[in-house]
Amino acid sequence: MVDTPTTAPVSERPSGPAAAAILAVGIGALVLGFLTTLNEASTGVHDFLQLNDRVGPLSGKTIFAVIAYVVSWAALGTAWKDKEKDLGLVIKVGLVLLALGLLGTFPTFFLAFAPE
C-alpha cells in the first residue's frame, strides 16, 4: 500500500507568537549594537558595562542584550498570544532592527565613535 501525501488538517495557530519571536530577535540585536557603540563613545558607559573584570564590558553588553531579548519576547508573546499579526510588516521591522544591530556591532562603525 502506498502512502498518500498528507492532507490532514492540523489546527492553525495564531501568528502573534511568531511575530513576538521575530521582533524579539531584532530588539536583542539592536540593544547589543546600541550598547557596543555607546561603550566606545562613553567611558562612563564602558565602566558601567564592565560587570565582570575578566570579561570586560562585553559582559554587560551581552547580558543586557539577552535580557532585552528575553523580556521583549515574553512581553510581546504574552500580549500577542492569541492575536493575528501582519507578519510581512513584522518581518520588515525585524530586519531593520537586526540590520541596525549588525551595524552597531561592526567595528568600522562603532570604533568611529571612540575618542581620539
Next chain:
Amino acid sequence: MELTNREFWTLVHGLILGSAFLLAFAGGLAGLYSLRPEYVTTAGMAERVRRLKIGTSAMAIAAWATVITGTWIVYPWYRETSPTSAKSILLSDPDTADWHEFGMEWKEHIAWIAPMLATAAAFLVVYYGAGLARNERLRKIVLVLFVAAFATAAIAGILGALITKAAAVK
C-alpha cells in the same frame, strides 16, 4: 599527548560545539526546505517534524553554549594583560593588530546574535510543527531565521579560526 585546561575549553568552544551547530544546521536546512505536503506522506510528516524539532532545538542550544563558553571561559584568557596573551601578541605587531582590532572585535559581538536567531527559528518549528508545511510564508520565515543564524555564527567561527591561527589561546 595531553591538552591543557585552556586548550580543552578552546576545543569545546570552537570544535565540539561548533561541529554540533554545523551538523544541526545541515540537517535542519534540508528538513525545512522539503517540509511540504506534496513531498511527505502523513506518517513521514510526523517523523519529519519530530526530527526538525529536535534538530533546530539542538542548534539553538549549541549556539547558546558556544557563545557562553566563548565569552565567559575562553575570552578572559584571550584578553589577559600579560604580554603572552593572544590579544597582546596580536597587538604587539602592526601586521597582526587587525586580527584583534577588526576580527576579534567583530566576532565577539556578532556571535551573540546567532543564538537569538536560532532560538526564534526553533521556537517557530516547535510551536507550529506540521502547520509549517502548509504555511509557505511561515516556513520561509523560519528558513530565513535559520540561515541568518548560521551566517552570523559562520562569520564568528571563521574569524575565530583565523585569529587562533595567528595567536592561539594558551
